[in-house]
Amino acid sequence: xxxxxxxxxxxxxxxxxxxxxxxxxxxxxxxxxxxxxxxxxxxxxxxxxxxxxxxxxxxxxxxxxxxxxxxxxxxxxxxxxxxxxxxxxxxxxxxxxxxxxxxxxxxxxxxxxxxxxxxxxxxxxxxxxxxxxxxxxxxxxxxxxxxxxxxxxxxxxxxxxxxxxxxxxxxxxxxxxxxxxxxxxxxxxxxxxxxxxxxxxxxxxxxxxxxxxxxxxxxxxxxxxxxxxxxxxxxxxxxxxxxxxxxxxxxxxxxxxxxxxxxxxxxxxxxxxxxxxxxxxxxxxxxxxxxxxxxxxxxxxxxxxxxxxxxxxxxxxxxxxxxxxxxxxxxxxxxxxxxxxxxxxxxxxxxxxxxxxxxxxxxxxxxxxxxxxxxxxxxxxxxxxxxxxxxxxxxxxxxxxxxxxxxx
Amino acid sequence: xxxxxxxxxxxxxxxxxxxxxxxxxxxxxxxxxxxxxxxxxxxxxxxxxxxxxxxxxxxxxxxxxxxxxxxxxxxxxxxxxxxxxxxxxxxxxxxxxxxxxxxxxxxxxxxxxxxxxxxxxxxxxxxxxxxxxxxxxxxxxxxxxxxxxxxxxxxxxxxxxxxxxxxxxxxxxxxxxxxxxxxxxxxxxxxxxxxxxxxxxxxxxxxxxxxxxxxxxxxxxxxxxxxxxxxxxxxxxxxxxxxxxxxxxxxxxxxxxxxxxxxxxxxxxxxxxxxxxxxxxxxxxxxxxxxxxxxxxxxxxxxxxxxxxxxxxxxxxxxxxxxxxxxxxxxxxxxxxxxxxxxxxxxxxxxxxxxxxxxxxxxxxxxxxxxxxxxxxxxxxxxxxxxxxxxxxxxxxxxxxxxxxxxx
Numbered sequence: 001x002x003x004x005x006x007x008x009x010x011x012x013x014x015x016x017x018x019x020x021x022x023x024x025x026x027x028x029x030x031x032x033x034x035x036x037x038x039x040x041x042x043x044x045x046x047x048x049x050x051x052x053x054x055x056x057x058x059x060x061x062x063x064x065x066x067x068x069x070x071x072x073x074x075x076x077x078x079x080x081x082x083x084x085x086x087x088x089x090x091x092x093x094x095x096x097x098x099x100x101x102x103x104x105x106x107x108x109x110x111x112x113x114x115x116x117x118x119x120x121x122x123x124x125x126x127x128x129x130x131x132x133x134x135x136x137x138x139x140x141x142x143x144x145x146x147x148x149x150x151x152x153x154x155x156x157x158x159x160x161x162x163x164x165x166x167x168x169x170x171x172x173x174x175x176x177x178x179x180x181x182x183x184x185x186x187x188x189x190x191x192x193x194x195x196x197x198x199x200x201x202x203x204x205x206x207x208x209x210x211x212x213x214x215x216x217x218x219x220x221x222x223x224x225x226x227x228x229x230x231x232x233x234x235x236x237x238x239x240x241x242x243x244x245x246x247x248x249x250x251x252x253x254x255x256x257x258x259x260x261x262x263x264x265x266x267x268x269x270x271x272x273x274x275x276x277x278x279x280x281x282x283x284x285x286x287x288x289x290x291x292x293x294x295x296x297x298x299x300x301x302x303x304x305x306x307x308x309x310x311x312x313x314x315x316x317x318x319x320x321x322x323x324x325x326x327x328x329x330x331x332x333x334x335x336x337x338x339x340x341x342x343x344x345x346x347x348x349x350x351x352x353x354x355x356x357x358x359x360x361x362x363x364x365x366x367x368x369x370x371x372x373x374x375x376x377x378x379x380x381x382x383x384x385x386x387x388x389x390x391x392x393x394x395x396x397x398x399x400x401x402x403x404x405x406x407x408x
Numbered sequence: 409x410x411x412x413x414x415x416x417x418x419x420x421x422x423x424x425x426x427x428x429x430x431x432x433x434x435x436x437x438x439x440x441x442x443x444x445x446x447x448x449x450x451x452x453x454x455x456x457x458x459x460x461x462x463x464x465x466x467x468x469x470x471x472x473x474x475x476x477x478x479x480x481x482x483x484x485x486x487x488x489x490x491x492x493x494x495x496x497x498x499x500x501x502x503x504x505x506x507x508x509x510x511x512x513x514x515x516x517x518x519x520x521x522x523x524x525x526x527x528x529x530x531x532x533x534x535x536x537x538x539x540x541x542x543x544x545x546x547x548x549x550x551x552x553x554x555x556x557x558x559x560x561x562x563x564x565x566x567x568x569x570x571x572x573x574x575x576x577x578x579x580x581x582x583x584x585x586x587x588x589x590x591x592x593x594x595x596x597x598x599x600x601x602x603x604x605x606x607x608x609x610x611x612x613x614x615x616x617x618x619x620x621x622x623x624x625x626x627x628x629x630x631x632x633x634x635x636x637x638x639x640x641x642x643x644x645x646x647x648x649x650x651x652x653x654x655x656x657x658x659x660x661x662x663x664x665x666x667x668x669x670x671x672x673x674x675x676x677x678x679x680x681x682x683x684x685x686x687x688x689x690x691x692x693x694x695x696x697x698x699x700x701x702x703x704x705x706x707x708x709x710x711x712x713x714x715x716x717x718x719x720x721x722x723x724x725x726x727x728x729x730x731x732x733x734x735x736x737x738x739x740x741x742x743x744x745x746x747x748x749x750x751x752x753x754x755x756x757x758x759x760x761x762x763x764x765x766x767x768x769x770x771x772x773x774x775x776x777x778x779x780x781x782x783x784x785x786x787x788x789x790x791x792x793x794x795x796x797x798x799x800x801x802x803x804x805x806x807x808x809x810x811x812x813x814x815x816x
Binding site: 052053056057074075076077080081082083084102104105106107108109144145146147148149150155157160164165167168169171172173174176177178179180181182186189190193194197198337338341342343344345346347381382383384386389391393394395396397398399400401402404 | 460461464465482483484485488489490491492510512513514515516517552553554555556557558563565568572573575576577579580581582584585586587588589590594597598601602605606745746749750751752753754755789790791792794797799801802803804805806807808809810812
């Protein structure tokens with residue numbers, strides 16, 4: 001049995017194709033490259049029920065992933081994250097079927113582990129010895145740790161303001177870590193300079209074609225967890241947008257395989273912060289590409305991406321699925337994070353909270369209709385953002401007692 | 409089909425039994441209570457292969473858990489954590505088959521989620537409205553969040569020195585959180601005072617009989633993940649020791665069911681810090697109970713438990729399995745945490761690191777033999793302990809470049 005049904009790389013802009021035998025970065029036309037599979041062959045050899053009893057991580061979908069030999073897989077048990085019913089908060093919002101795909105329950109505590117696992121595994125298969133990337137923190141942490149597990153040397157550049165925990169993750173993994181007094185776009189320019197003057201593999205978002213395949217597995221899992229029935233709406237906190245592109249790609253492939261209905265595609269929603277909403281602005285103006293968002297700022301650090309390389313793919317996914325784009329105020333994000341914890345017992349990240357605010361708004365506006373099934377992507381664990389919660393706690397001395405009435 | 413094969417509670421000291429219909433805390437003799445199942449009935453109705461394709465969390469073992477009705481389950485997708493091969497570090501240690509059960513990949517980022525999920529679910533089934541407990545941080549965080557999801561009000565008392573992230577988790581969940589200027593034993597006395605003068609459920613370690621059943625699932629999973637073959641050694645960082653008691657109980661039940669060989673029991677190893685090693689001292693002296701360890705101190709905060717209520721059960725498990733107990737210096741713990749990250753790409757907690765140091769020592773001493781299969785329990789994610797990693801990172805300005813030679 002063939003382990004992977006991967007076929008080749010292609011450019012979604014100029015349609016040029018590339019082989020899989022050597023490393024590729026962007027297309028000569030400047031566009032990111034995407035991975036194509038032999039789906040017509042796969043559909044004859046695999047059916048959804050064959051997945052039952054398979055390993056309990058994203059590698060259960062190995063036929064739809066680009067790694068050709070199982071021995072090249074670099075894994076820490078990533079994927080098959082919980083899809084949790086959020087009944088209390090759903091009732092409050094007027095959404096009867098509200099679910100959270102919880103990407104906090106994954107190595108490194110964020111969904112970045114998916115892209116890193118598949119991206120690093122493919123880099124290993126291609127013989128890469130060194131890679132470099134800019135990051136807002138979480139992706140760098142994930143790529144550092146997975147690169148170490150693969151025996152690849154990683155150079156990571158992140159803004160000084162990125163969450164401190166992600167610094168520690170990079171450092172403990174033994175990678176080359178640099179901070180930059182600027183934004184992820186500044187880090188990107190530094191990495192671009194490094195890879196231009198060396199043979200270091202550029203693992204920047206969408207400059208290598210494989211992390212998107214890792215992110216795609218979120219879509220595959222949502223489909224399988226709903227028994228191959230599409231939810232009506234999926235809301236996704238959007239920085240670089242790779243997860244949204246990946247979920248869209250997953251659904252297109254599943255439709256081509258005939259595993260899901262051809263008529264029903266989930267409406268995809270890109271959620272951004274008001275302080276950094278280039279995709280939202282482009283969508284509102286009906287444009288196919290976004291413009292650089294100057295002086296971007298938001299507490300949801302992972303979605304502080306002023307210009308995404310894959311913006312045109314994100315926008316295409318929104319238009320093609322009859323989705324939309326929404327921007328959220330930081331104060332609403334922080335408030336929602338607390339509401340979700342107090343109602344549902346789940347401590348989610350600010351990026352995830354932004355998507356819950358978006359669900360709330362879209363239901364109020366009627367864009368999300370009665371009885372629709374809605375999935376919110378929580379992209380990471382709240383414990384990675386300790387400073388978003390302000391705590392004032394009473395301090396007792398040894399032998400003190402707690403007044404009973406405070407507990408009633 | 410019966411959802412749970414739970415039968416009754418019994419006292420392992422005086423053998424008194426209790427029903428399951430009302431809440432129980434300790435036995436009248438002062439001992440913790442344990443849960444008994446109708447295993448002779450279950451063995452006729454369920455076989456290991458029936459588990460395939462079941463839900464991908466600890467509730468796949470619902471027949472061996474004490475919750476009678478599925479509707480009472482309070483879940484955030486906990487369990488079925490990865491069992492990772494640790495080949496590089498194993499080679500370095502001379503352990504050819506070294507595995508890590510990674511309890512960092514679970515809601516709230518530590519194995520405490522297991523005890524909380526099962527303990528809170530059973531509390532909900534019993535109609536509990538309020539609970540209280542002392543904690544070193546992680547258990548309180550887990551119980552706060554699960555209690556919130558169950559609609560139960562939680563009062564948590566933790567030492568001021570407990571990891572700050574766990575404070576935030578308790579606070580965001582909306583529970584009643586108190587800090588105490590002292591140790592977990594001081595917090596315990598405050599909680600004892602509260603529950604004595606009210607009808608609040610005492611959820612202190614082993615003062616309610618059900619969290620151990622949650623921890624037991626680590627043993628069930630290890631057995632299933634090894635296809636029902638026992639590993640030779642399991643090393644477990646031991647504070648209250650509930651996980652070790654649980655793993656031992658799991659194996660005894662699996663043997664009674666006939667799912668694992670009756671002859672082979674994994675040798676269990678209790679790992680403690682040199683600054684708090686009451687179990688190790690008791691084991692070295694061949695005693696059945698431990699003594700309070702004064703002025704305890706260790707960087708591995710989760711195992712800073714000067715006197716465990718279930719010490720006699722931990723020691724019984726060590727004696728019965730031909731296991732042992734080892735104490736580790738804090739400096740070795742911090743060094744090991746970094747070695748594990750740099751070799752394997754996994755960022756583990758200090759408690760988990762202590763168990764790796766123990767494996768290293770026991771192999772050197774010949775206690776772990778050539779070709780033995782060894783499992784280390786990593787009880788939590790490194791990201792919950794950001795201060796154990798010290799980072800000095802070069803800072804770049806916008807437009808700076810990275811000297812190539814640092815990457816070669």
